[in-house]
Amino acid sequence: xxxxxxxxxxxxxxxxxxxxxxxxxxxxxxxxxxxxxxxxxxxxxxxxxxxxxxxxxxxxxxxxxxxxxxxxxxxxxxxxxxxxxxxxxxxxxxxxxxxxxxxxxxxxxxxxxxxxxxxxxxxxxxxxxxxxxxxxxxxxxxxxxxxxxxxxxxxxxxxxxxxxxxxxxxxxxxxxxxxxxxxxxxxxxxxxxxxxxxxxxxxxxxxxxxxxxxxxxxxxxxxxxxxxxxxxxxxxxxxxxxxxxxxxxxxxxxxxxxxxxxxxxxxxxxxxxxxxxxxxxxxxxxxxxxxxxxxxxxxxxxxxxxxxxxxxxxxxxxxxxxxxxxxxxxxxxxxxxxxxxxxxxxxxxxx
Amino acid sequence: xxxxxxxxxxxxxxxxxxxxxxxxxxxxxxxxxxxxxxxxxxxxxxxxxxxxxxxxxxxxxxxxxxxxxxxxxxxxxxxxxxxxxxxxxxxxxxxxxxxxxxxxxxxxxxxxxxxxxxxxxxxxxxxxxxxxxxxxxxxxxxxxxxxxxxxxxxxxxxxxxxxxxxxxxxxxxxxxxxxxxxxxxxxxxxxxxxxxxxxxxxxxxxxxxxxxxxxxxxxxxxxxxxxxxxxxxxxxxxxxxxxxxxxxx
Numbered sequence: 001x002x003x004x005x006x007x008x009x010x011x012x013x014x015x016x017x018x019x020x021x022x023x024x025x026x027x028x029x030x031x032x033x034x035x036x037x038x039x040x041x042x043x044x045x046x047x048x049x050x051x052x053x054x055x056x057x058x059x060x061x062x063x064x065x066x067x068x069x070x071x072x073x074x075x076x077x078x079x080x081x082x083x084x085x086x087x088x089x090x091x092x093x094x095x096x097x098x099x100x101x102x103x104x105x106x107x108x109x110x111x112x113x114x115x116x117x118x119x120x121x122x123x124x125x126x127x128x129x130x131x132x133x134x135x136x137x138x139x140x141x142x143x144x145x146x147x148x149x150x151x152x153x154x155x156x157x158x159x160x161x162x163x164x165x166x167x168x169x170x171x172x173x174x175x176x177x178x179x180x181x182x183x184x185x186x187x188x189x190x191x192x193x194x195x196x197x198x199x200x201x202x203x204x205x206x207x208x209x210x211x212x213x214x215x216x217x218x219x220x221x222x223x224x225x226x227x228x229x230x231x232x233x234x235x236x237x238x239x240x241x242x243x244x245x246x247x248x249x250x251x252x253x254x255x256x257x258x259x260x261x262x263x264x265x266x267x268x269x270x271x272x273x274x275x276x277x278x279x280x281x282x283x284x285x286x287x288x289x290x291x292x293x294x295x296x297x298x299x300x301x302x303x304x305x306x307x308x309x310x311x312x313x314x315x316x317x318x319x320x321x322x323x324x325x326x327x328x329x330x331x332x333x334x335x336x337x338x339x340x341x342x343x344x345x346x347x348x349x350x351x
Numbered sequence: 352x353x354x355x356x357x358x359x360x361x362x363x364x365x366x367x368x369x370x371x372x373x374x375x376x377x378x379x380x381x382x383x384x385x386x387x388x389x390x391x392x393x394x395x396x397x398x399x400x401x402x403x404x405x406x407x408x409x410x411x412x413x414x415x416x417x418x419x420x421x422x423x424x425x426x427x428x429x430x431x432x433x434x435x436x437x438x439x440x441x442x443x444x445x446x447x448x449x450x451x452x453x454x455x456x457x458x459x460x461x462x463x464x465x466x467x468x469x470x471x472x473x474x475x476x477x478x479x480x481x482x483x484x485x486x487x488x489x490x491x492x493x494x495x496x497x498x499x500x501x502x503x504x505x506x507x508x509x510x511x512x513x514x515x516x517x518x519x520x521x522x523x524x525x526x527x528x529x530x531x532x533x534x535x536x537x538x539x540x541x542x543x544x545x546x547x548x549x550x551x552x553x554x555x556x557x558x559x560x561x562x563x564x565x566x567x568x569x570x571x572x573x574x575x576x577x578x579x580x581x582x583x584x585x586x587x588x589x590x591x592x593x594x595x596x597x598x599x600x
Contacts, residue, residue: 018439044438049464053431056424056461060404060435063422064443068435086425181420181436183443185399191414193423200369200415 003128003157004029006164007097008037010132011069013166014139016095017043018061018068020054022076025325026158027099030071051076055083055096062087062094063192065180067139071097074105078113084148085114089194089212091179093142095135096120099153101325102318103242106297109152110271117213121145121223122270124152124241128162134268136169141223143174145215152270154293155326156243225268226277230256234263236343237281239302240291240316241267244331248291251337260344270298275305282306287343290351291336292316293328299351311350315339365389367398367418374412378578380568380585381410381477383535387545388446388475389417391552400444404433406458408450409483427458430465433472444555445472451492452482455517459491462521462563469526469560473551476517476563479570480589487573491515494592498575514592518565522598528559530599534567534590536582543595550600567593 001009008030011019019034021027031047038045044061048054054070061068072080077098087094098105109122121141125131131153138149181192190198197208227245230252231237240248245266252264265281267274278301282288288310290299296314303312315336319328329335342348364371367389373382392401401419405411407426414421424432429447437445454462454476462474481499482488489499489506492514496505506514522530529551533544544566551562567589569581576584 018435020435046434046438048431049460052428053434053461053464056428056431057435057438059424059428060422060432060437061439062435063432064402064436064439066439068439082425083428090423181402181422182440183399183402184418184420189398189417189419189421191421191423193414193421195411195423196415200418202415 001128001164002029002159002161003131003153004099004159005033006128007131007135007151007153008033010135010166011095011139012037012041012043013168014067014136016067016069016139017041018058018066019043019070020046020048020057021070021072022048022051022054024073024076026101026155027071027073027097029158030097030099051079052083055080058094059083059087059092062092063181065177065182069095069097071099073099073101074108077105077108081113082115084112084120085116085118086194087148088118088120089116089209090192091146091212092192093146094148095138095142095151096148097151097153099155099158101155102320103154103244103293104318105152106270106292106294109150117209119147119216119271121147121149121219122152123149123225124268124270125157126243126246126266128157128160128164131157132164132166136167140169140171140174145219146179147215147219152242154243220272223269224272224274226274227266227268228264228277228281230263231281233261234281235261235286236289236340237285238262238264238289238291238340239267239278239298240264241270241298244291244293247331247333247336251333251340254333254337255341260341262340262344273301273305275301278302278305279307279309282309285310288312289315289340289343293319293331296351313343313348314351365393367393369416369418375409376572378569378571378581379409380479380535380570380581383541384475384477384544384566384568385410385413385448387541387548391545391548392419395552397444400442402436402440402443402445404429404436404445404447406447406449406453408453410448410450410477413448426453428461429453430458430461430470430474434465434470437470437472447472447474449474449476450483451476451478451480452490455491455515462517463524466521466561466563467524467526471555471558471560473555473562473564476565477568478565478593479568481570481573483570483573487575492517494588497588499573516593518563518598521563527561527563527599529554529562531597532565532567532593532595534585534595536567536569536585540595547597565593
């Protein structure tokens with residue numbers, strides 16, 4: 001299965017019953033799959049008239065307690081930011097997928113372009129299998145924390161076919177969605193809003209916003225996901241996320257075969273960022289190398305985690321194919337291995 | 352209730368309205384319109400099926416005093432949120448509450464597409480021709496000649512273009528079951544408005560697709576007139592452009 005299809009199918013198996021999206025390369029395959037699959041499971045797929053309406057529709061469905069999802073790529077995700085901020089502050093759990101073109105949307109995903117104090121939990125798969133696993137986890141985490149979750153994919157993840165096994169989670173411990181607007185049966189009505197408490201005749205706006213950000217330290221403590229390797233004696237540590245993270249892992253393995261003391265850290269959760277894993281890896285290293293297909297965005301999170309323990313070098317860059325959608329020449333194990341190896345020999349200047 | 356016929360209570364607020372107070376300006380028409388909706392929800396025994404999707408404007412003060420479930424949407428976005436609600440809960444009674452700035456300025460695309468898709472919910476538009484909450488700025492329904500803080504010399508075709516008659520626009524779309532316009536500036540207008548709201552709700556309950564009720568409301572504060580001059584101003588300036596009628600049924 002292609003990564004997009006794996007992600008979509010896993011979402012359905014996780015109980016997602018509402019999808020709304022607007023076609024945009026390279027996220028369109030998710031919309032196509034949902035349009036085919038949702039009716040088979042009694043769900044709803046909407047080919048919305050814009051990304052703004054897509055996230056609005058998802059908002060309505062999720063507000064009623066139904067697991068709901070949208071997907072787009074960077075530009076369309078930009079259009080959804082106003083709603084993202086409100087969804088986080090109204091504590092409505094939705095899952096949003098960004099099948100990015102390069103990796104230029106790291107800041108957009110982890111900092112957000114919306115207003116106010118809010119965070120998305122951001123998960124970044126490196127394979128179709130991980131896309132399926134993280135899709136299931138995304139719905140779980142969204143409900144567990146009543147916080148939106150973003151899955152950060154890319155062109156290669158979307159279009160690469162791999163074998164996938166679907167492994168549903170045990171979700172019996174999740175609380176009932178008593179906060180959802182389902183009709184006021186046997187109770188007073190509620191208001192599901194970012195503007196204040198759910199109960200009527202209440203006005204304390206600040207209190208509810210403080211509760212939203214009050215969850216952040218707990219999420220940071222519990223939900224870090226990271227893949228590390230060869231760190232025990234690593235003198236150079238390479239950090240990369242998403243599908244390019246797989247290229248970096250492979251480059252590190254090749255360098256190990258050549259006797260080079262190199263290791264890798266692949267953040268799976270981009271927020272919360274695995275700062276502790278990066279800091280520990282850097283503590284014994286001579287250099288840290290950051291590879292990402294942008295001008296250096298995750299680089300800042302790595303620098304914040306390393307805090308001067310070792311020089312941090314940027315070995316990635318902006319690299320597209322001719323269409324602007326796909327993979328450029330920089331995403332090449334040989335190129336990556338050369339750049340890491342140069343640091344083993346003490347070359348290069350810290351970013 | 353007293354047994355004395357002289358003391359018999361003949362009118363009271365619907366119990367779905369949790370307080371007799373409102374925080375809007377003297378002479379505002381919006382509380383009247385919202386009360387009519389709540390009266391009907393109560394009379395038709397729809398409370399437990401009701402999900403309201405509320406936009407952003409002065410009327411955003413009402414969700415916290417209405418004893419029904421409310422999803423608070425962004426400015427302009429109530430129709431897409433209501434679409435999501437109705438699609439996953441087709442048995443729910445779904446209505447949106449928006450002003451003219453919310454529906455016709457910011458959210459025009461949303462309401463048109465929702466109507467054309469035939470989404471089976473009822474959109475309630477409170478039209479006073481002005482952004483009330485921000486303090487009196489021109490919307491897409493501000494009538495020609497109307498003074499606002501962004502049309503200080505009055506709305507002028509050359510500079511500001513024409514107002515949009517949203518009900519006439521929506522009525523021509525396939526997928527629409529009911530469209531009508533009312534007003535709350537007179538007793539007769541209030542009675543008429545309750546009737547068209549009733550008919551719109553029935554259209555939704557019968558599954559006839561999108562329904563829209565536009566209600567002309569007074570905004571004396573941002574029309575820069577005295578509270579008691581509101582109904583007369585509405586009659587003369589708004590109703591002449593936006594006549595009360597059933598446009599589709």
